Structures are given as C-alpha cells and as structure tokens.
Amino acid sequence: MWRASSPSNQLRSSTSWNIEWQGAIAGEAQSAQKSVAQEAIEHAQKKRDGKQMDKAEFIAALKIAQDAGCQFVVGVPSLGGSTTAALTPEQTHRLMTDKQAVFAELMGLSAPEYLEWYESQGSVYCSAHTKQGKQCRNFIVGATWLAPDEWKSQRAAGGYCSAHGA
Ligand SMILES: [Zn+2]
Structure with missing residues (x-):
C-alpha cells in the first residue's frame, strides 16, 4: 500500500485512504464470491448424496x-x-x-x-478398383447429392466414374 510521506500532502493521503477503502470493498466482494462458490459446492454435494435423476x-x-x-x-x-x-x-x-x-x-x-x-455429401464412390487394389476414389457419374435412401440403393447397385466408364 502506497502512503503519503508528508502530512502536507493532503491530496495523496486522501488518495491513499481511498485505495484502502476500495481495497476493503474488494475484499468483501471477494468473500461474497467465495460464499457463492461454497454454496455451489454444497449444493453439488447435496445433489451427489441425494437421489439423482x-x-x-x-x-x-x-x-x-x-x-x-x-x-x-x-x-x-x-x-x-x-x-x-x-x-x-x-x-x-x-x-x-x-x-x-x-x-x-x-x-x-x-x-x-x-x-x-x-x-461425401450424398455421393457414391466408383465400383472400380485401382491396380493397387484400392477402391477408386472418384464418384459414380451423377451419383451425388443423393438423399439417404437413394444413396443406399445406388451404393448397393454400384456404378462407375467417368474414367472407368459406365
Ligand atoms: Zn473410377
């Protein structure tokens, strides 16, 4: 806490008092916050001990x-x-x-x-496989933006991308 060094410096001394006073208020607010937190903890404990939904x-x-x-x-x-x-x-x-x-x-x-x-935003992958044996990652021509049921039946039916031909 800063304090006025000379009694003639009235302004500073009153500033110092203000700071002290505000400090007390802040302290009170802090302890009020603590009790709110304490209440929350107690409430949570009660909930835990009691019957939960x-x-x-x-x-x-x-x-x-x-x-x-x-x-x-x-x-x-x-x-x-x-x-x-x-x-x-x-x-x-x-x-x-x-x-x-x-x-x-x-x-x-x-x-x-x-x-x-x-x-894939409702798209179905091409049924062809690459030379490495992986499924082609292109989409079947026209098989995009399909609703779930259409997507499922198109996926079951299969088809090819433009590179692998229809
Ligand atoms: Zn393909």
Missing part, C-alpha cells in the same frame, strides 16, 4: 413434456446444411451422449453409413 426418470420427464404438447426436434447435419428431424424422448436423451448414432438413426442409416454419406 437417472435415465428412466429423465425420459419420463420428457414424456410428460411431450404429452403436454412439447416437440423435440434436432437439426441433423445433412446435404448443404441441416435437416430438421423429430426426436422421441428416448432419442432426445441419447442425443446428449451419442449424437452421431442418433443422427444416423434419424437418416435411416448406420453410423458408418451416415458418416460416409455426410462427408
């Missing part, structure tokens, strides 16, 4: 909300943006822990299928 209860609560007219929807990352899809209370709960699986399910695809579909 488990999965079944959470889903039951969502069902009550649904019966009251609530709708659960999510934007599934899709072709060029997102597709709005409705969720069941069970899916809503699962969305918090297993997002990709729920997205795949909503699109009618398996998780690996959904990833491939989304990353």
Whole structure:
C-alpha cells in the first residue's frame, strides 16, 4: 500500500485512504464470491448424496413434456446444411451422449453409413478398383447429392466414374 510521506500532502493521503477503502470493498466482494462458490459446492454435494435423476426418470420427464404438447426436434447435419428431424424422448436423451448414432438413426442409416454419406455429401464412390487394389476414389457419374435412401440403393447397385466408364 502506497502512503503519503508528508502530512502536507493532503491530496495523496486522501488518495491513499481511498485505495484502502476500495481495497476493503474488494475484499468483501471477494468473500461474497467465495460464499457463492461454497454454496455451489454444497449444493453439488447435496445433489451427489441425494437421489439423482437417472435415465428412466429423465425420459419420463420428457414424456410428460411431450404429452403436454412439447416437440423435440434436432437439426441433423445433412446435404448443404441441416435437416430438421423429430426426436422421441428416448432419442432426445441419447442425443446428449451419442449424437452421431442418433443422427444416423434419424437418416435411416448406420453410423458408418451416415458418416460416409455426410462427408461425401450424398455421393457414391466408383465400383472400380485401382491396380493397387484400392477402391477408386472418384464418384459414380451423377451419383451425388443423393438423399439417404437413394444413396443406399445406388451404393448397393454400384456404378462407375467417368474414367472407368459406365
Ligand atoms: Zn473410377
């Protein structure tokens, strides 16, 4: 703490007093913050010790909300943006822990299928194989921007890129 060295320097001494006073206020605010944090910890401990809402209860609560007219929807990352899809209370709960699986399910695809579909933006890879035995990484001519069901049937049917000919 800085202090006035001479009694004649009244301005500085009052500044010093101000600083001390403000310091006391800041100290009070700090201890108030501490007690808020303390309260939060105590609350968390109570929650931990008490009965926590488990999965079944959470889903039951969502069902009550649904019966009251609530709708659960999510934007599934899709072709060029997102597709709005409705969720069941069970899916809503699962969305918090297993997002990709729920997205795949909503699109009618398996998780690996959904990833491939989304990353290729609905395109299907050429059925031909390179000399090294790897699948050609070009897309089948015209097989792009396909909806999940079209993508799945095109993928099952196969086809060729422009280099490998139709
Ligand atoms: Zn090809």
